[in-house]
Amino acid sequence: MKLTRRKLEIVATAAKLFRKKGYNAVSMRDLAQALEIKAASLYNHINSKQEILGIIILDVAENFTQHMNSVSPENISSIKKLESVIENHIQITIEKTDALACLNNDWMHLEKLDLENYLMMRNTYEAKMRNIIEQGIQQKELQERNIDLVLFSLLSTLRTLHLWYSKNKEVSPQLLFEEMKQNLLHGIIR
Amino acid sequence: MKLTRRKLEIVATAAKLFRKKGYNAVSMRDLAQALEIKAASLYNHINSKQEILGIIILDVAENFTQHMNSVSPENISSIKKLESVIENHIQITIEKTDALACLNNDWMHLEKLDLENYLMMRNTYEAKMRNIIEQGIQQKELQERNIDLVLFSLLSTLRTLHLWYSKNKEVSPQLLFEEMKQNLLHGIIR
DNA sequence: AATTTAAACTAACAATCGTTAGTTTTGTTA
DNA sequence: TAACAAAACTAACGATTGTTAGTTTAAATT
Numbered sequence: 001m002k003l004t005r006r007k008l009e010i011v012a013t014a015a016k017l018f019r020k021k022g023y024n025a026v027s028m029r030d031l032a033q034a035l036e037i038k039a040a041s042l043y044n045h046i047n048s049k050q051e052i053l054g055i056i057i058l059d060v061a062e063n064f065t066q067h068m069n070s071v072s073p074e075n076i077s078s079i080k081k082l083e084s085v086i087e088n089h090i091q092i093t094i095e096k097t098d099a100l101a102c103l104n105n106d107w108m109h110l111e112k113l114d115l116e117n118y119l120m121m122r123n124t125y126e127a128k129m130r131n132i133i134e135q136g137i138q139q140k141e142l143q144e145r146n147i148d149l150v151l152f153s154l155l156s157t158l159r160t161l162h163l164w165y166s167k168n169k170e171v172s173p174q175l176l177f178e179e180m181k182q183n184l185l186h187g188i189i190r
Numbered sequence: 191m192k193l194t195r196r197k198l199e200i201v202a203t204a205a206k207l208f209r210k211k212g213y214n215a216v217s218m219r220d221l222a223q224a225l226e227i228k229a230a231s232l233y234n235h236i237n238s239k240q241e242i243l244g245i246i247i248l249d250v251a252e253n254f255t256q257h258m259n260s261v262s263p264e265n266i267s268s269i270k271k272l273e274s275v276i277e278n279h280i281q282i283t284i285e286k287t288d289a290l291a292c293l294n295n296d297w298m299h300l301e302k303l304d305l306e307n308y309l310m311m312r313n314t315y316e317a318k319m320r321n322i323i324e325q326g327i328q329q330k331e332l333q334e335r336n337i338d339l340v341l342f343s344l345l346s347t348l349r350t351l352h353l354w355y356s357k358n359k360e361v362s363p364q365l366l367f368e369e370m371k372q373n374l375l376h377g378i379i380r
Numbered sequence: 381a382a383t384t385t386a387a388a389c390t391a392a393c394a395a396t397c398g399t400t401a402g403t404t405t406t407g408t409t410a
Numbered sequence: 411t412a413a414c415a416a417a418a419c420t421a422a423c424g425a426t427t428g429t430t431a432g433t434t435t436a437a438a439t440t
Contacts, residue, residue: 022214027397037419138349142379142380143372143378153347156353187376208429217428230389230430231388234388381440396426398421398424399412400422403418407417409413410411
């Protein structure tokens, strides 16, 4: 089934609802009501509830993958790479807030091929980011630390930034980027 | 209905399942099967599925509240206070991993009084932690930054640390504490 | 050993779930 | 204007949901 304009409306509305209540707590009747149609009518446009979740999550995952591929082998410092990753997370946070929240909260409700693809992309992403950190330590740009814990510290904040952003939408992307770069890379102590 | 030994077993098993699949994706039949009894038998011990979620989450929330109250007005430096908060998060992460994950993922499925109580405690907790940061900036212990963003950066990592810990249980609490203190307070750049 | 209590069971309920079939309405093209 | 396609509708399905009622078994107490 093709990705028509109407189908994208349905997916966007679903992302909004999934984000607020979680995939399993949103019924097809809830989704239909939000679109002011009946539940059965949804199936003129989509194949299943599962398909909607897959579209939402894999689209975001591909955005992350694409950016990481573009920055990963570049011949620049680890810190510049990390800054680029941070910037990308912020951009996706701003542009695809709902879908990003879905990815974070409901990826485990993907099934079969969609779940496989997602996990594949996530593992690859984390491995490449881990390499950046490792390289940074070897080149003495970063402090000697537990690599996996550094990786987690960065990602945990970047992944859930949408929680902060949705309550602080007035802040400019530039300022957000500068502050996050400081917090994550330089810490908070004077 | 009193909190008997059996009831605590049910709650602990539920926390494990809720953590893996989410509150709404776990049926009472799933929970019963994990305990090797029939679903109806659960109701000899508990009043409702909702009650289980409330017990899991409010217990953890009270732990956080209690510790924050004990450290909040103390006459010590902001940094020492923050270190104590970090330490407490790590301890709860280790000791109540499943329940902490439930709190993070499923608090929005609490209802009525439980939801009110949880939100009340969370708001108070965040306000007190915000005060610690504000005080730290005023006393020149911390850098001048967006307070709310600093607060979020710290909490986002601390709250989801269970995701890292459940895959790295071999690390000692002391080492984990030292590394997290470094990452969160001093940053990662050399 | 008799009695009481705790904790399991079977059976079933009303409600809700995702989804399908078939039909009607709406809007566009020939 | 007639024909066609897109997108809504009504009605209903089988499965699953949380929960209740009533019963039986096991354990503890008298």
